Amino acid sequence: MEPILHEWGSLLLRWTHIIAGMAWIGSSFYFMHLDASLKATPDIPAGKGGEAWEVHGGGFYQVKKYLVAPSFLPEELGWHKWQSYATWLTGFFLLIWLYYYKSSIYLIDPAVMNLKPFVAFVIGMGGLALGWIAYDQLCRSRLGNNPMAVGVIVFVGVVVAAYLFQQVFSARAAFIHTGALMATIMSGNVFFVIIPNQHKVVAALKAGQVPDPYYGKTAKLRSGHNNYFTLPVVFLMISNHYPLTYSTPYAYVIVALSLVVGTVIRYYYNERHAGRGDKAWCWLVAAVCIILAIAISATTTPMGRTALGLPPLVSVAYARSGPPVEVPDDVQNIVMGRCSMCHASEPLYEGIVIAPRGVLLDTPEHIARNRDLIVVQAGLTHAMPPNNITELSQEDREVLKAWGAGK
Ligand code: HEC
Incomplete structure (x- = not known):
């Protein structure tokens, strides 16, 4: 929940x-x-404010500006701060x-x-x-x-x-x-x-x-x-x-x-x-x-760099990461079998050239780093794989959820 x-x-x-x-x-x-x-008017000299006419929503507005202040100040003022x-x-x-x-x-x-x-x-x-x-x-x-x-x-x-x-x-x-x-x-x-x-x-x-x-x-x-x-x-x-x-x-x-x-x-x-x-x-x-x-x-x-076919720069940190997490074999098999064709540094899935959203799921270490995202996207919701294109079964989703829950 x-x-x-x-x-x-x-x-x-x-x-x-x-x-x-x-x-x-x-x-x-x-x-x-x-x-x-703003344009100068007879009662407001140039540099001291001015007046503008505007049309909006079926009506006409006559707006005047007084710099520093008008001679008379009404009780109610509209403030713009919230x-x-x-x-x-x-x-x-x-x-x-x-x-x-x-x-x-x-x-x-x-x-x-x-x-x-x-x-x-x-x-x-x-x-x-x-x-x-x-x-x-x-x-x-x-x-x-x-x-x-x-x-x-x-x-x-x-x-x-x-x-x-x-x-x-x-x-x-x-x-x-x-x-x-x-x-x-x-x-x-x-x-x-x-x-x-x-x-x-x-x-x-x-x-x-x-x-x-x-x-x-x-x-x-x-x-x-x-x-x-x-x-x-x-x-x-x-x-x-x-x-x-x-x-x-x-x-x-x-x-x-x-x-x-x-x-x-x-x-x-x-x-x-x-x-x-x-x-x-x-x-x-x-x-x-x-x-x-x-x-x-x-x-x-x-x-x-992947899209351009250039070798990776060393030590470029990915945004998503976390402390080391244990990845059981069944989780690894599921993710490797159903996700990594798209979420790899060189995706195999046709039409995908770079790992979507920068999420890499091609090594145990990457899988571990992205545990929470995997659980949300493929366990708790069915957002991934897109349209369940790689046919992730409900049992496998349960395995991912159990992993997320630390079982
Ligand atoms: C067919 C290719 C494909 C497969 C297979 C696939 N994904 Fe994705 N994934 C995508 C695309 C495309 C996006 C970007 C979606 C977007 O931008 O809305 C994405 C986004 C994600 C994200 C990032 C979501 C976010 O908004 O932060 C995660 C996490 C993810 N996928 C996990 C998985 C997992 C886990 C699997 C396997 C169970 C999987 N994906 C299988 C294509 C794929």
Whole structure:
């Protein structure tokens, strides 16, 4: 029962996480676009906000922006913060649910570093917290007045973090922790800076004072970072389902390339929406980076090298691994007979060129490493073999289940 509940828990958490993320990114893109389309009006001078007319869902909207604040502030204000908090909270629980609760499958790879689960937890959580503190201090330092310098340092910092995570965690976990670090910075910006600053401005206005423009300015810098982080973060989150992106010793380079791609694409749209023209070169840069990423993954991941007929690189760790497990002969015979024609480094099954999902089931060691996945995919559910193409019998499924249950 536990594996079924765990799968469902993971599905439900992921579902909520994606919906919350869509709401957050959607509203953030909406406000970026709105900001860029504001036109000055007689009552709002240029540089102090503006007005935009929009049409949506059968009605017309007249939206006005006041910078720093209007002369009159109504009691009720719509705040946009829960999209961000909900995204972070569900993402955090999903990380715990998968990577920390099942740390021997997803987080700890003895071939990289044989960590105790508690130590891995401290490193992972400590890494996220430290990343936020370093970033926050950077923005608050004197350098914070130089957005370009901050941008470059943040870029280098994220790539270094990706590299460091790779030195301690499984390849897949290293990737997701890099994404989680960036996402934590984004939510931290909303929670610790943008919303509190906005509250201070509102409080000043209610007290009849002129709000300090400093609050608006720092919030703007942080929300600019969030804007440029959006695309790379989503890339890191979804690419963790694609071993081609992370199961390479150069995963941190793929992270760097995704940062560049995301940044230039956001820049293109920001410039265009602000009426500063089409910066078509952005797409060229993005295309070159994506081609580079494909080339790196093709030549340095086990999947890529097998597909290209290249000899394997030594010591490239697969993402899924765990402590040594005993594989009884009957289990070995079943998996070798029903699964390894597809799940091998050189699959024999027609039409399959690389081990699906990077799951190798061709040696006792590989079978042992993937025990939990085998039990879920072929014992507890009938997901594997696909359409039961290799005719795995119910008795054999029972043998796999019993193995999983430790009998
Ligand atoms: C005909 C080829 C084939 C055979 C035989 C086969 N698989 Fe698979 N397997 C696949 C494909 C294709 C995928 C990827 C499915 C997807 O992407 O949704 C996959 C995915 C998997 C995964 C990864 C699931 C995930 O999402 O993490 C596991 C684990 C797995 N198979 C185990 C097995 C086991 C155990 C057997 C034998 C009982 C088996 N497979 C037999 C083709 C095969």
